[in-house]
Amino acid sequence: MALPVVSDDVLPQPMLGPLTPAAVFLVVTVAPGGEPTAREVLAGLAGLERAVGFSSPEGALGCVAGIGAEAWDRLFGAPRPAALHPFRELEGPRHRAVSTPGDLLFHIRATRVDLCFALAAEIMRQLRGAATLEDEVQAFAYFDSRNLLGFVDGTENPVGRVAADTVLVGDEDPDFRGGSYVLVQKYLHDVDSWEELAVEAQEKVIGRTKLTNLELDVEGSHVDVNTLVGPDGGEQRILRAAMPFGRPGQGEFGTYFIAYARDPEVPETMLRKMFLGEPPAGHDPILDFSRAVTGTMFFVPSADFLRTIPARRPPV
Numbered sequence: 001m002a003l004p005v006v007s008d009d010v011l012p013q014p015m016l017g018p019l020t021p022a023a024v025f026l027v028v029t030v031a032p033g034g035e036p037t038a039r040e041v042l043a044g045l046a047g048l049e050r051a052v053g054f055s056s057p058e059g060a061l062g063c064v065a066g067i068g069a070e071a072w073d074r075l076f077g078a079p080r081p082a083a084l085h086p087f088r089e090l091e092g093p094r095h096r097a098v099s100t101p102g103d104l105l106f107h108i109r110a111t112r113v114d115l116c117f118a119l120a121a122e123i124m125r126q127l128r129g130a131a132t133l134e135d136e137v138q139a140f141a142y143f144d145s146r147n148l149l150g151f152v153d154g155t156e157n158p159v160g161r162v163a164a165d166t167v168l169v170g171d172e173d174p175d176f177r178g179g180s181y182v183l184v185q186k187y188l189h190d191v192d193s194w195e196e197l198a199v200e201a202q203e204k205v206i207g208r209t210k211l212t213n214l215e216l217d218v219e220g221s222h223v224d225v226n227t228l229v230g231p232d233g234g235e236q237r238i239l240r241a242a243m244p245f246g247r248p249g250q251g252e253f254g255t256y257f258i259a260y261a262r263d264p265e266v267p268e269t270m271l272r273k274m275f276l277g278e279p280p281a282g283h284d285p286i287l288d289f290s291r292a293v294t295g296t297m298f299f300v301p302s303a304d305f306l307r308t309i310p311a312r313r314p315p316v
């Protein structure tokens with residue numbers, strides 16, 4: 001996938017790419033002693049992506065790698081990204097945002113499932129013996145960008161220059177310019193209860209019309225809860241690349257939520273509003289039909305950082 005050069009001299013990883021019909025999300029923990037292998041896999045990721053995707057340019061294969069807070073110290077030591085910390089669990093009156101293990105995230109996407117599969121298989125082969133799989137999700141685009149609740153998802157995502165500004169670390173952390181923070185949560189939906197609701201009631205939960213995707217002015221809806229205004233009066237945004245997944249035979253219907261941000265405080269504020277709630281609206285009503293079963297935070301260094309890993313000294 002073509003990598004945009006958004007600042008004069010730093011090449012980011014391809015998180016600004018468009019949503020694709022297929023994605024695979026891998027979360028692994030690095031075993032004690034597995035650090036050199038993990039470093040090699042990260043350093044070789046761009047080459048691996050090229051090897052798998054080169055002969056199918058129409059497949060637009062891309063892979064973004066993220067590194068968790070504890071793993072960062074083990075793999076690279078200082079300096080560390082200024083705002084990197086483990087996912088903070090939230091216990092609301094009704095719903096819980098769990099924090100689950102994860103040292104490395106691989107967000108693989110392409111227009112074709114086979115390309116995602118082949119790259120995931122090769123990454124896991126190279127990590128064998130050095131890392132343990134925590135979670136693996138094969139996700140897909142569903143109809144016209146809908147989630148498994150039946151609503152169009154991703155409409156208000158920033159694009160172009162705004163997306164780059166939303167996502168990429170700048171001069172506030174000079175060692176990590178061109179990087180980003182990424183938060184993932186795997187949600188399972190209670191589709192039976194959801195489908196018992198009338199469409200008008202579902203629309204009030206989401207804050208958009210179901211068929212036509214028009215925004216509704218509903219206080220306390222998911223869209224309302226997640227519309228954040230910063231101290232300067234501007235909207236505070238994240239870049240979402242959430243995708244549906246599931247196994248109908250097992251009754252599993254899910255959304256793999258993934259959000260990139262220049263400052264992790266932005267998605268964390270959204271999560272606090274969703275789970276802890278704010279008077280008078282309370283928690284986000286989407287949670288009455290969606291349970292978070294994972295929650296992990298990572299830092300996505302620039303592509304240049306990954307390429308120069310061999311020259312970076314690991315901690316002794």
Ligand code: HEM
Nearest residue numbers: 147151152153154155156187223226227255267270271290
């Ligand atoms: C159960 C998982 C989730 C589902 C099914 C879901 C679905 C949706 C849908 C259908 C929309 C409206 C269309 C759009 O703009 O995309 C939306 C908007 C949005 N969601 Fe979610 N979402 C989920 C979780 C989250 C989480 C965990 C966050 C934040 C950490 C979040 C943040 C947002 C934001 C920022 C918007 C745009 C609000 C605006 O209009 O400005 N969502 N989501």
